[in-house]
Amino acid sequence: MKRYGRGIWPMLALFVLLLVSLSFMSDATHNSEQFGRLYSLLLLTNALGLVVLLGLIGMNLYWLLVQYRRRAAGARLTSRLVLMFVVLAVVPVSVVYYFSLQFLQRGIDSWFNVQIEASLEDAIELSQSAFDVRLRDMLHLTKGLAGELTEVPSAVAPLSLYDLRVRSGAIELTLLGANGRIIASSGAEATDIIPDRPADAVLLQARQGQAYVGLDPVGDELRVRAVVQVPTGGPSAEPRILQALYSVPERLNEKADRVQDAFARYKELAYLRVPLKHSYTLTLSLVLLLSLLSAVWGAFYAARRLVAPIRDLAEGTRAVADGDYSQQLPVTGHDELSFLVQSFNVMTRRLAYTRDEADRSQQQVEGQRTYLAALLANISSGVISLAPDLRVRMVNDAAAQILGLGSEECAEAALETLARQHHSLQPLVDTVLEQQRQETAQWTAEITLFGNRGRQVLICRATTLPGDDVHPGGLVLVLDDITALIQAQRDAAWGEVARRLAHEIKNPLTPIQLSAERLRRKFLDRMAPEDAEILDRSTHTIVQQVETMKEMVNAFSEYARAPQIQLQVLDLNRLVREVLDLYRGGRGERGRPAIAAELDPAAPRVEADAGRLRQLLHNLVKNAQEATADSAEAHIRVATRVIDSADEQPYVELSVQDNGPGFSAEMLAKLFEPYVTTKPKGTGLGLAIVKKIVEEHGGIIQAENAPEGGALICIRLRPTGPASHSHGPGA
């Protein structure tokens, strides 16, 4: 469909063919012999040619309509151009057509004139009158000839006829019987063997005695034909008829011929006036149609040629707008449109290049980001990237695991919001805020968290990122969970101390004790009573002190020993009650404080080592007893309670409070360190062991002075027990 009727050359050929055919047709209408025979064929050819042209235009129109409905690029412009071209062509051609038609009608009418017609008719009548005289003469002559034949018998008629013909100057004399049979004939022209018979009507007329004379057009010349009855000699004689043919003088003949020709020609033309007008009008209309249709087709052709590059450009621009930069339009010609197309091609090439560059850069950035993400995902340190407003930008898996967060909830959340959702993160947030306030560019802090997974000691290293206009910088936190490390280090250190104490101190104690006992056994009985008393007292002191030293070393070993804790699910309240029952025995005795238990029945079971917890309770109660030993109204309160938090697991708090003197500020700072004691007889390991047990269970311990006075020790444990991986037994 697209290609049909588009080429310029086939159309040009069709146009020329039709034009030639129309010119032939015009000639034919003009009564030209040459094309007169072809008139119908030419008319058919032209009609077919015009139908073909009409078909091509129809296809073009349909194509344009389809394009228009499809809102194809350039369709509107093409329609407008076609319309403009068609109007430009139709108006002048129509004007020319109208005036040509007028000229044609008037021109043909002007050929005919009433005067000419009358003159020609007069000329004919005049000619006829001129012939009439001659005809009468000829008739008279013929009648004379017939009279001479009256007595001539039919048998000798030919001879008489010859004489008569030569004498009268007739071309041919023929004697006929009543039935029309030729009796005899004499002709001047030897070639005419068969005499020219008169028509039956003429014969009939002659038989009835009426003579006939008339002009007879034979070929180009005129003859006079006279037919008369031959007078009969007697009643029995057969009636005969004589026909004489006379030639007309050549000059007269020529003139008569010219008059006849002119008259006939004029008559014919006058008769043909209307058909002639119609034929000329038809030819003119066909020429008009051919011109119009060719102009319309030309309009389509020109519009398409003009619009093609614009349409390409429009389509190309649309493609570029849709992101297709591979568009390269064909460049034809050297006009401004071609320049535009070239510029478009250059533009798309550059756009494509720029886009490829951008893609490559983005791929590189993506690669780096992926590399960084992989790196961050695979390192054991937690990394948190914060925006300057402390909004979380990125949290790696390790950080999420250390802080017990899901990666999703961290995204774009403010650090403070996270702390509100997870109270355990509060120390971390406090530290960060504090450092922000101080505007420290780089800092390192040790932070202890107490979360769902118990106590965690973190080393937090922070670096402030330099920012610029586009990227505002921020803060990078690197977190390392050193809970297990610290525990291991501490265990190793105390283990070493214990080993050395046992080796360096405890080992010499036994020989010292044995030696003292041996001195006593060997020399006490033999010595004088006063010496013996000195020996007794000295050895007794040595043995007693050595025993004390042994106890001390054992106690320390107990602290430093890496215990194998046996975790089991147990009822904390029951365990507290059992331990406290041991102390109830001495109730009311002097110096023995009253012990009150306030146990929360809702306290959940905890996973713990029962033996270690008992030791913890003994140590605390003993401490409290010792602290209140001098008090008359001494009492100790042991309480358990459940502390709920909205977002985290509830935990169990075990508190031991006394109404003793409480802790001094100096003591509070190093309360849980070994060998710190206020008691004259204490090893200083009681609270250190308590703290160790608490940490083994993943709990935390706090010591403070109660508002109403006295010491208050609070221990918080998770009901599910400690996370074994970070708080398990030390090496």
Place this chain on the structure above:
Amino acid sequence: MACADDAYFSVRDARTQLKDGVYLLDANVVYRFSDAAMEALQNGIPLVLEIQIKVGRQRAWLWTDTVAALSQRHRLQFHALSDRYVAHNLNTDQRQSFAALDDALYALGAVRGFPMLDQRLLEAGADYQVRVRAALVVEELPTPMRLWAYASEQWRLDSAWYTWRLQP
């Protein structure tokens, strides 16, 4: 003068006779002109009348095989000076003039001894069909008239085919 409604050409009868080894055609044709044809003739327009003759061999299951197709044409024209109608036989170039149109048409309609076919061209014993009809030849009218003559009922002057069998 004939009316348009009465205008018709008709082959009244036709026959063939064998003479000296040649089939001769005798036919009687009636020519009645329409008003338009009459008017044209009176205005000096020559009219060509044609008698078409076709001889075909009839075959059992096939179409008729045309053995010969020939025609006789006469040009009829009014001669104003002599006030006569001149009939010009275009086949033989013979001219005849008539004082009245009816005489001329009668003379043209009476076909006598028109040599149609050599006997040798026909196969003895075969079945032949001869068809004759008369018509006014529109293509011979002056060019400007032709298109309108084709379109007009007045100029559609032709007779039906007159058919008869011929068995040599």
